[in-house]
Amino acid sequence: MTSDATAADTATTTPEPEPEPGPGAAPEPGRTRSRASRIRRGLAWTAAVLVLGSAGAGWWVYSHLEGNIDSVDLDRAIGTDNRPPKVVEKAQNVLVLGSDSRAGANGELDHGNVSGARSDTAMLVHIPEGRSRATAVSIPRDTLITRPECKDQDGKTVPGANRVMFNSVYSVAGPACVVKTVEQLSGIRVDHFVEVDFAGFKGLVDALGGVTVTLDQPMTGAKGGLKLDAGTHRLNGTDSLKFVRTRYGYGDGSDLGRIGLQQQFMLALLAEIKKQDALGNPARLYKLADAGTKSLTTDSDLASLTALADFAQSMKGVDPSTMETIMLPVAYDKVDPNRVVVAQEQASQLWEALRTDQKVPPSAKDSPAKGGGKGTKS
Numbered sequence: 152m153t154s155d156a157t158a159a160d161t162a163t164t165t166p167e168p169e170p171e172p173g174p175g176a177a178p179e180p181g182r183t184r185s186r187a188s189r190i191r192r193g194l195a196w197t198a199a200v201l202v203l204g205s206a207g208a209g210w211w212v213y214s215h216l217e218g219n220i221d222s223v224d225l226d227r228a229i230g231t232d233n234r235p236p237k238v239v240e241k242a243q244n245v246l247v248l249g250s251d252s253r254a255g256a257n258g259e260l261d262h263g264n265v266s267g268a269r270s271d272t273a274m275l276v277h278i279p280e281g282r283s284r285a286t287a288v289s290i291p292r293d294t295l296i297t298r299p300e301c302k303d304q305d306g307k308t309v310p311g312a313n314r315v316m317f318n319s320v321y322s323v324a325g326p327a328c329v330v331k332t333v334e335q336l337s338g339i340r341v342d343h344f345v346e347v348d349f350a351g352f353k354g355l356v357d358a359l360g361g362v363t364v365t366l367d368q369p370m371t372g373a374k375g376g377l378k379l380d381a382g383t384h385r386l387n388g389t390d391s392l393k394f395v396r397t398r399y400g401y402g403d404g405s406d407l408g409r410i411g412l413q414q415q416f417m418l419a420l421l422a423e424i425k426k427q428d429a430l431g432n433p434a435r436l437y438k439l440a441d442a443g444t445k446s447l448t449t450d451s452d453l454a455s456l457t458a459l460a461d462f463a464q465s466m467k468g469v470d471p472s473t474m475e476t477i478m479l480p481v482a483y484d485k486v487d488p489n490r491v492v493v494a495q496e497q498a499s500q501l502w503e504a505l506r507t508d509q510k511v512p513p514s515a516k517d518s519p520a521k522g523g524g525k526g527t528k529s
Contacts, residue, residue, distance in 0.1 A: 220455070235338050237340045238506050246345075247272070275288045280508055286511060296314075297313050297335070326448065343450050346449070353392050354445060358439045365382065370397055377400070379394075414476035418476065430463060477511065477516050481519070
């Protein structure tokens with residue numbers, strides 16, 4: 152009896168295979184739900200794979216770009232004693248350095264027989280509290296200054312020295328000592344520093360597709376420099392590097408004359424970035440970031456993509472057309488006329504205006520040693 156009951160139970164609990172619906176027949180509700188469920192699961196897995204793949208690619212991009220950035224901890228390298236106090240809390244002062252290192256890819260861009268590296272370009276950029284304008288002060292590299300005691304990049308103490316050329320500070324004691332020197336020179340607290348070498352500069356210009364400049368007078372190409380007629384030119388990265396480093400083939404051939412070219416090119420570069428809306432175009436932004444970060448050194452507070460992006464975003468209100476460019480007022484040295492010294496009366500007015508976030512008076516821009524090279528337009 153038990154076996155009969157079992158057989159009966161089996162007969163009643165094992166369903167007969169259901170026939171497939173014929174052509175044109177509507178599927179039954181249960182079958183529709185089952186098929187829809189499988190489709191949803193398939194789509195979910197596909198979406199998950201795509202999201203994870205995108206996240207992986209995004210992480211690779213982030214890690215790749217962030218890994219390009221070198222940094223220096225200014226507080227550790229300089230210390231916190233004897234640094235100028237911050238006067239206007241929301242104003243920013245950024246020291247921008249262009250290094251003339253011939254190491255690595257830089258050697259292919261300049262074959263000069265020069266060892267080590269110097270600060271080929273130095274600008275202290277002041278961004279006022281409202282961040283709607285900016286002032287860039289170029290420090291002539293031939294300026295004789297007093298170098299403070301510093302620690303070099305290996306932590307060794309480098310004694311202070313008098314009457315040394317400003318651009319030699321970098322080669323002797325590294326970028327942190329340049330920051331300390333500028334703070335001592337100006338009495339202004341430097342919030343950040345950014346350093347780009349030859350290769351980084353070239354890559355940035357090429358990522359933009361070039362930069363346009365206009366000359367009112369020709370460049371002669373003297374001593375291996377760039378040769379250009381008067382007029383408008385679209386310069387690629389290599390020629391842009393030659394342009395900002397041209398000295399003997401333009402104006403009076405002085406370092407002071409070259410500063411005019413560097414300032415005008417900087418404005419043209421910023422205008423190009425703004426014109427292309429490079430910060431709002433993801434593909435273009437990646438190219439710029441990849442090119443720019445390959446040869447970038449910053450202070451440790453800026454040494455991440457997040458920090459750099461936040462800082463760039465905060466600077467969007469600065470219009471290159473209203474940016475003021477000034478050369479630190481200098482006078483020709485009485486002992487060596489090939490060198491200059493800080494014109495203290497004018498320089499003191501300049502530094503005080505920037506330190507207190509005030510407009511720079513015309514008298515603070517009047518440099519006794521002027522140099523040539525005017526006649527460039529962005």
